[in-house]
Amino acid sequence: MSSPFTLSQHPLLDFAPEVAQALAEQRPVVALESTIISHGMPYPQNVQTAREVELLIREAGAVPATIAVLRGRLKAGLSDAELEVLGTNKRVQKISVRDLPFTVARGGHGATTVATTMRVAALAGIRVFATGGTGGVHRGAAQTFDISADLTELARTPVAVVSAGVKSILDIGLTLEYLETQGVPVIGYGVSEFPAFYSRQSGFMSPLVAEDAATVARALYAQWALALPGQGGGALIANPIPQHAEIPHAEIAPVIEQALTDMAAQNIHGKDTTPYLLARIAQITGGRSLTANIALVKNNAVVAAQIAAELQQLTRRG
């Protein structure tokens, strides 16, 4: 297969110098999303976490590429000042895949969701991406049709997403069903139970289990080698929150119910759902959910860097 790590030139995309160099030299690169910065955490923890995550990726031997849209340009790799803009500027919109062309055309700023980050990462030639949690099938989706575009993007774009699973603000069972239908590998990292973001347990098994980064990399390599031209799709690597930071299911479940009730009372829908619930849960738990969120993102960043390094070796040998 052609190397996924050759630098892709694209007329709408700017690489940070460090990212361009790493890709050109076939060194491991890990993409990061920006909606988690703009809409997933409060300031200043959002920017501080973004910087610490980048540092952890460097320490693990890879180069971080935070993805966003600034003044209509796709960005792979941000400066410190640009991270600050994403964390503070209220004009930064949460943009899903459907919004991306319009934001580019308007010359606007956009924080990329998991789906949009996958798309830009793939255009940039980056195959591994670390985040906190992915979107999924929302509870009550049979009525609302609210299914995150993260799932459809996983079905079509060849990027591996390392996440702490799916929050139980979503319907975890339906999310796993949807991913199966779409042919997306879901790989539990070191655990057989599919993790539920704040909690290590969800009551659902991971369809696949890998014990280490090398095994994940071999599975990704095989997945993309087996793809028809122009296809291939992504994979979800489900890495549980570290034990010390976990909020057990029995504790977080009533908080989530409360947040969902409050959301219904406020008539919040669509793309505002996830940001509202994250903020409300942080409020109710007195910040404990935020601490958990930060711990799991960092954990995912390290695992993603290890997977990127293993995949790089396979591709070089390949």
Ligand code: PSU
């Ligand atoms: N889950 C989190 N934190 C986040 C998100 C999800 O714990 O910041 C963000 C991600 O960017 C994800 C998006 O892609 O929310 C999903 O939004 P929606 O459900 O509107 O597709």
Ligand code: MN
């Ligand atoms: Mn939605």
